[in-house]
Amino acid sequence: MGFSAVARVTSDKWTVCAVLDEINFGLPVGGELKLETTICNEIRQHQQAVVIDHVDEDENFRGHHTPTMYGFQSYISVPIILKNGDFFGTLCAIDPKPAKLKNPTITGMFTMFADLIAFHLDALEQIAKTELELKEQQAVAVLREQFIAILGHDLRNPLNAISSSAQLLSRLNLDERGIRIAKIVKDSSFRMNGLIENMLDFASGRLGEGIAITRTPDEDLEKLLIQVVDEMQTIWPGRNIELNFDFRHPVNADGKRLAQLFSNLLGNALNYSPADSPVVITAFSSSEEFNLCVANKGKQIPAATMERLFQPFSRGEVEPNQKGLGLGLYIASEIANAHEGSLEVSSTPEKTCFILHIPYKK
Structure with missing residues (x-):
């Protein structure tokens, strides 16, 4: 076949993704055909392969506008279906001369290559998705480290000051109400310190290999x-x-x-x-x-x-x-x-x- 291509076919565009052109058809990668002029547009709708050995002898396509417009006699096009069931496009080939395409070897080869292309596209999408998730996780890890630093320093230091001040107040000659307030401050700082310790241990355990001990x-x-x-x-x-x-x-x-x-x-x-x-x-x-x-x-x-x-x-x-x-x-x-x-x-x-x-x- 003189011209072969992987085509991205949507509801409004036919675009070349990869091409092998030995007949000077003149369509480079990124080139487009008017969607309505292609048989691939029909394949997009019924998602079945189309194979033509000789256009002039084919009852279904001898009067079709596409072969007349682009000047080919043999044609094969197989749909590329992604893993999620979406139609991506076609693997297609044309030649100005007739060819024996309607046999299990040729159609099986094209079907296999279409499946491989779909697998490759799915793999690329999964890699891109994984890379995006990795970047997001890295960003979260940075925020987590910053969060731990805030807990370990910016919160504990003023909390220690509050706790020490509450202890000093409790030693003064306070009235009953003052003693009660000092106790509330002391108890609250004790509980807050426990919460901070737990959060630090949780974060350290999840970032590292669990809670470290020294026997x-x-x-x-x-x-x-x-x-x-x-x-x-x-x-x-x-x-x-x-x-x-x-x-x-x-x-x-x-x-x-x-x-x-x-x-x-x-x-x-x-x-x-x-x-x-x-x-x-x-x-x-x-x-x-x-x-x-x-x-x-x-x-x-x-x-x-x-x-x-x-x-x-x-x-x-x-x-x-x-x-x-x-x-x-x-x-x-x-x-x-x-x-x-x-x-x-x-x-x-x-x-x-x-x-x-x-x-x-x-």
């Missing part, structure tokens, strides 16, 4: 857990927190991280339990494992909530005074995973219990 072979966990209880007791002075500790063996762990985990669990237990009920803390260590249980009375956690409890930004039923981002339990579970341990929950109508289990490697 200490003989971590004094009992002391650290009591410190967390004391801090929580200042925020909930009227609450009863029962401690049942039995540390018989040093714990090889990151004490700061486990204290953070415990603080999240204890804060939840105090938030989601009746004010007149105790929160029971049980912890023990042996030569083989460390276990921590935080139990409280309150509403049973619904089954649907249990399934996503340790996922980020997932929260249970929230009362008006219970605020947060839903990251505490996710970060607690990540800390457990970093210690190669597990954090599990059981909930009944009588009580809810979060259990941390860290086995020691032999």
Whole structure:
């Protein structure tokens, strides 16, 4: 065939995308034909291949305007259909001489090449889409890093100043109203610091390889857990927190991280339990494992909530005074995973219990 082309055929244009011209047909890449003068326009409508061996002997095309206008006797055109079913155009060829085209070898070859072209076009579109998504993700990553920097510096510094000022105020000779206001400021700054810590850990974990820990072979966990209880007791002075500790063996762990985990669990237990009920803390260590249980009375956690409890930004039923981002339990579970341990929950109508289990490697 003297002239072959990949044509983009739309409802108003016929445009050459690629061309092989050995008969000086004179149509370069980007060249156009008037749509109504082409057989491809008809193929666009019925999306079936058209094959002509000899125009003058073909009953359907001997009087057709297109062969007369462009001076060809043999013709083949196969539709190019994209993966999504859209019609792109045609793979077509013409020659001023007759040719034997109506045979499985020729039509099969043209069909195969049309399919390959469609596959290539789909691949190019997917690459362009992927590149766009990558650029968007890179832009989001930059914003995320800036966000972390703001949290880590621009928010924490003034927050530390607020917390320190509240502590200094509480030591002055204030009246009852002043003491109450100073306590509100102190408690609020404590909770805000916890939110910032959780957001930093969440962002760092998602950007890197999870939450990093630094183990200490003989971590004094009992002391650290009591410190967390004391801090929580200042925020909930009227609450009863029962401690049942039995540390018989040093714990090889990151004490700061486990204290953070415990603080999240204890804060939840105090938030989601009746004010007149105790929160029971049980912890023990042996030569083989460390276990921590935080139990409280309150509403049973619904089954649907249990399934996503340790996922980020997932929260249970929230009362008006219970605020947060839903990251505490996710970060607690990540800390457990970093210690190669597990954090599990059981909930009944009588009580809810979060259990941390860290086995020691032999």
